[in-house]
Amino acid sequence: MTFERLPYLAAFLLLVVGLYAIVAKRNLIKVIVGLLVIDYATNLFLILVGYRSNSGGAPMAPILTRDLAPAQLAAHAVDPLPQALILTSIVIGLSVTALVVAMAIRLYDRYGTFDTGRMRNLRG
Amino acid sequence: MRGMSLIVKNTTRLVAGFIALFGAYIVLYGHVTPGGGFSGGVIVAGGLVLVVLAFGEEFSRRVISHNIVRASDSVGALAFLGIALLGYLAGAFFSNFPDWLGQPRALASGGTIFLSNVAIGVKVAAGLFGVFLALALFRRRGEKRLMVPDTAPLDAEDEE
Amino acid sequence: MLLLVLLGFMVIGSLVAIETRGLLSSIICVGAVGFALSIVFLLLGAPDLAITQVVVEILVLVVLVRVVITRRDETYATSRSTLAIGSVLLVLGILVAVVFWALGSSGGAGLAMRPFGNPLLNETAPASAMAPVGAEAPAPVAAETIPRSIGGAYLARGLGRTHAANYVMGIVLDYRAYDTLGEATVIFVAVIGAYAVLRQVGRDRHARHEPDR
Numbered sequence: 204m205t206f207e208r209l210p211y212l213a214a215f216l217l218l219v220v221g222l223y224a225i226v227a228k229r230n231l232i233k234v235i236v237g238l239l240v241i242d243y244a245t246n247l248f249l250i251l252v253g254y255r256s257n258s259g260g261a262p263m264a265p266i267l268t269r270d271l272a273p274a275q276l277a278a279h280a281v282d283p284l285p286q287a288l289i290l291t292s293i294v295i296g297l298s299v300t301a302l303v304v305a306m307a308i309r310l311y312d313r314y315g316t317f318d319t320g321r322m323r324n325l326r327g
Numbered sequence: 328m329r330g331m332s333l334i335v336k337n338t339t340r341l342v343a344g345f346i347a348l349f350g351a352y353i354v355l356y357g358h359v360t361p362g363g364g365f366s367g368g369v370i371v372a373g374g375l376v377l378v379v380l381a382f383g384e385e386f387s388r389r390v391i392s393h394n395i396v397r398a399s400d401s402v403g404a405l406a407f408l409g410i411a412l413l414g415y416l417a418g419a420f421f422s423n424f425p426d427w428l429g430q431p432r433a434l435a436s437g438g439t440i441f442l443s444n445v446a447i448g449v450k451v452a453a454g455l456f457g458v459f460l461a462l463a464l465f466r467r468r469g470e471k472r473l474m475v476p477d478t479a480p481l482d483a484e485d486e487e
Numbered sequence: 488m489l490l491l492v493l494l495g496f497m498v499i500g501s502l503v504a505i506e507t508r509g510l511l512s513s514i515i516c517v518g519a520v521g522f523a524l525s526i527v528f529l530l531l532g533a534p535d536l537a538i539t540q541v542v543v544e545i546l547v548l549v550v551l552v553r554v555v556i557t558r559r560d561e562t563y564a565t566s567r568s569t570l571a572i573g574s575v576l577l578v579l580g581i582l583v584a585v586v587f588w589a590l591g592s593s594g595g596a597g598l599a600m601r602p603f604g605n606p607l608l609n610e611t612a613p614a615s616a617m618a619p620v621g622a623e624a625p626a627p628v629a630a631e632t633i634p635r636s637i638g639g640a641y642l643a644r645g646l647g648r649t650h651a652a653n654y655v656m657g658i659v660l661d662y663r664a665y666d667t668l669g670e671a672t673v674i675f676v677a678v679i680g681a682y683a684v685l686r687q688v689g690r691d692r693h694a695r696h697e698p699d700r
Binding site: 220288291304 | 490491494495497498501502504505510513514517520521524527528530531532533534535536539540543546547550551554555558571572575576579582583586587590591600602603604605606608609634636637638639641642643645646652653654655658659663666667670673674677678680681684685
């Protein structure tokens with residue numbers, strides 16, 4: 204386990220923490236928090252894969268500014284493809300979170316609690 | 328949901344226009360600087376959410392009704408599809424016309440990328456603001472709805 | 488180094504967020520994790536994503552706080568049985584150990600992930616290696632190299648084909664516009680789903696004991 208692959212392990216740890224929250228928690232809000240953490244972990248892992256270090260300086264973003272040439276960008280810039288995928292993923296994560304929160308509101312309105320253990324015990 | 332205090336309302340009066348302007352800038356310059364349709368749309372939705380939170384839902388219902396928000400959502404999605412079908416003019420679905428407008432780094436460049444940014448900005452802003460309105464207008468079972476005439480008069484400072 | 492500190496902060500923050508008892512404090516911790524993620528995006532050269540992550544995080548916080556702050560849950564939600572939690576933790580711990588080992592070894596049994604900071608983007612292949620099989624092979628120009636990964640091809644040719652100075656937007660709205668169409672559809676469906684879940688009409692009729700039309 205070299206030092207160079209440590210960030211990937213951190214992203215995987217974040218994923219595992221989110222998975223634990225979804226599986227082992229009874230409160231519905233904690234489950235939603237776990238879903239959010241899994242979203243963060245996925246986006247983080249994708250951006251870590253696409254990073255290209257710039258020999259000690261700041262990384263070069265794939266945006267053509269006034270003082271850069273396209274050939275320079277092609278040689279030093281960070282991979283733009285994972286960024287495009289993550290842009291999609293962040294906004295989808297927001298919409299799915301809004302939908303899950305709407306369902307949580309309805310469940311609270313119906314049962315009076317956020318506790319999923321008590322929700323199974325109440326009958327119609 | 329009632330509005331908030333006087334300080335919040337005055338600050339919102341000053342700031343909400345700037346937030347909308349900033350969101351429009353990020354949407355329009357999406358193909359030149361960082362940003363794009365998605366971030367700009369979420370910023371505009373955030374500005375609208377600020378207005379609803381500060382002034383209460385009765386005021387926002389007068390200014391922008393929920394039906395207009397839902398209609399803009401659909402219009403944005405249909406506009407994006409229409410831009411995709413425009414690509415048939417060049418021979419394929421979603422084909423871009425990069426030489427149609429000017430050179431890169433100018434505002435008018437990138438062909439249909441610019442129009443797609445605007446369509447997606449409108450769609451995302453209207454969609455997320457509509458979801459927030461639906462969450463905020465949700466009434467618990469048995470509570471009085473806002474459309475039922477209430478005996479308590481609104482505060483004088485709520486009159487805009 | 489700052490990157491590792493921020494990653495550690497994110498892991499510890501998410502652990503605190505799911506273990507703390509108050510709902511409001513757990514939401515605030517998740518907000519902190521999200522903002523740290525946006526700083527990580529900025530450190531790794533992705534300004535588009537940093538802007539998007541900050542504003543999305545703000546909206547998520549507003550929605551979650553609005554939900555939690557008016558609904559006081561008086562029942563004290565205890566966790567599941569100790570056996571269940573223990574077995575879940577054991578399985579997850581084994582998973583982490585396997586990934587830890589696989590990341591270290593390279594070649595046969597390992598994941599063969601490239602070192603952090605040196606992606607496939609850095610490699611180029613001679614142009615003759617990419618000639619289509621069976622077609623007329625064009626005479627290769629001496630020492631012409633083309634990038635081995637798709638990201639490199641987008642960087643090399645993106646400006647000429649899309650004329651967009653922001654390469655990421657060129658990919659999202661030109662090269663991979665189908666994905667954006669799919670994303671717009673998913674957002675649309677999620678929004679309609681939220682409207683359907685929060686509908687007032689059916690519930691009002693039910694409250695007045697009218698039959699559904």
